[in-house]
Amino acid sequence: MSDVEIDKIDRKIINLLQQNSQITNLELADAVAVSPPTCLRRVRRLREAGIIVKDVSIVDPGKLGTHIELIVSVELKGDDRVLMDAFEKTMHAHDCVMQCYLVTGITDYVLVVCVKNMAEFERFSRATLYASPLVKRFITLTVINRVKYQTRVPIEI
Amino acid sequence: MSDVEIDKIDRKIINLLQQNSQITNLELADAVAVSPPTCLRRVRRLREAGIIVKDVSIVDPGKLGTHIELIVSVELKGDDRVLMDAFEKTMHAHDCVMQCYLVTGITDYVLVVCVKNMAEFERFSRATLYASPLVKRFITLTVINRVKYQTRVPIEI
DNA sequence: GCTGAAAAGTAAGGCCC
DNA sequence: GGGCCTTACTTTTCAGC
Numbered sequence: 001m002s003d004v005e006i007d008k009i010d011r012k013i014i015n016l017l018q019q020n021s022q023i024t025n026l027e028l029a030d031a032v033a034v035s036p037p038t039c040l041r042r043v044r045r046l047r048e049a050g051i052i053v054k055d056v057s058i059v060d061p062g063k064l065g066t067h068i069e070l071i072v073s074v075e076l077k078g079d080d081r082v083l084m085d086a087f088e089k090t091m092h093a094h095d096c097v098m099q100c101y102l103v104t105g106i107t108d109y110v111l112v113v114c115v116k117n118m119a120e121f122e123r124f125s126r127a128t129l130y131a132s133p134l135v136k137r138f139i140t141l142t143v144i145n146r147v148k149y150q151t152r153v154p155i156e157i
Numbered sequence: 158m159s160d161v162e163i164d165k166i167d168r169k170i171i172n173l174l175q176q177n178s179q180i181t182n183l184e185l186a187d188a189v190a191v192s193p194p195t196c197l198r199r200v201r202r203l204r205e206a207g208i209i210v211k212d213v214s215i216v217d218p219g220k221l222g223t224h225i226e227l228i229v230s231v232e233l234k235g236d237d238r239v240l241m242d243a244f245e246k247t248m249h250a251h252d253c254v255m256q257c258y259l260v261t262g263i264t265d266y267v268l269v270v271c272v273k274n275m276a277e278f279e280r281f282s283r284a285t286l287y288a289s290p291l292v293k294r295f296i297t298l299t300v301i302n303r304v305k306y307q308t309r310v311p312i313e314i
Numbered sequence: 315g316c317t318g319a320a321a322a323g324t325a326a327g328g329c330c331c
Numbered sequence: 332g333g334g335c336c337t338t339a340c341t342t343t344t345c346a347g348c
Contacts (some may be wrong), residue, residue: 006221021178024325035333038328039280051220057174057211061310064163064171071260088304100305103228105298110216110228112256112309118184133185141262146258147245151308153218153271195343236334274328 004049009034011155013042018152021055033046058151066116069098069143074109074129075136083134090099090128096120161206162258165190168312170199171208175309178212215308226255226300231266231286231294240291249283254278264296 006014012032014042023031029039046052062065076084084102091100091111099112115121121140129135163171165227169189173180180188205208218224233241241259248257248268256269272278278297286292 004220010298014214014216018216020212021214022212025327026325036325037327037334038332041332044327049220050217053215053217055177055179056215056308057171058174058213058308059171059310059312060207060210060211063161063206063311064310067310069258071258091305095309095311097305098307098310099303101226101228101298101300102302102304103298103300106296107298109304110298116313139263141258141260141264141267143258143260146256147259147260147266148248148254150255151213151215152252153216153221153224153255154252155216155221156273182342183340193316193340194319194342198316 004045004051006051008157010042010046011157013039014046015152015155015157017043017052017055018155061114068117068121069146070111070115070121071141071143072109072111072113072125072129073107073139073141074136075109076108076134077136078134080134081092083132085132087128087132089131093122094128096124138147161202161208163208165314167199167203168314170196171203172309172312172314174200174209174212174311193288218271224303225274225278226303227268227270227272227278228298228300229266229268229270229286230264230298231268232263232295233291234293235291237291240289242283244289244291247289251281251285253281 009032013028016028016031025036025040025043029036032039034042043052061069079116086102086111088102091097096113096115097111098114101110102108103110113121113124115124125138129138166189170185173185173188181191182197182200185200186193189196191199200209218226244266245257245259248254253270253272254268255271258267259265260267270278270279270281282295286295
């Protein structure tokens, strides 16, 4: 949790691991010009500091049968933090909610939802959005095409 | 590219790798109850088929100094596919665009943008949104809190 | 033909400098 | 922070079902 010093080499390591976490420690060490043990120590430090959260495989949902992506804009009735916590907990509980953002502007929450079919979305919206005393209304946008999807956070060297 | 048969074991493998791609082949093989070589062959097949696209480290942007996330809703003037292709190319070219979705509904594109500060967003919007002959108007929502961020696509076993 | 078993190659991770 | 060595995982080859 405590702030950790991040130097140029660390940033290079983060950038490379964000693009390919399968890279071997030897290749990584070579790319950032330090010895393998040093590189390993740095990577471990970044993990322990919670800067590198986890390593995951990215899957192409289009190759896995039918799936629909939706973007839902949720407008709230009020700003009761207790109700909002409950709402956020519900979002965490539902696997189909890929992303959930609390925002300022013309709406309050923006969700990215991934479902197998509209029946599943119907069930989800009934269970969470219609059911919530906090939700005033919501607007659903259907994703035609996921033009860009990048997990990499831009980091300046 | 060609469609590949995906059975229950493959789906289990995908689910596990989506949660942790650092798992060893031995652990993975054990978890899905096949031998390590068989497991390795299956993982390789999933990669070659483009189902597993890549492996990445997930970083906590909050731990890397200042950063602002924005959600931009872009409304177009028309639906000229040539201009849209140009717009999408621009989105790919800009590192700060984390996600870009083409959608149906009250808007046309939804972007998730990550910048260091508002000056950077200003530059980005001038270079891409204001500059585009295709963009009618856009609405910017500032992310207060990234409530949920999941890369895992839900897969039924 | 696909799966599991054993062996060889290779990288990770600890220890000392 | 870098070099060496042990350990363990990956990965190929081969035999069996």
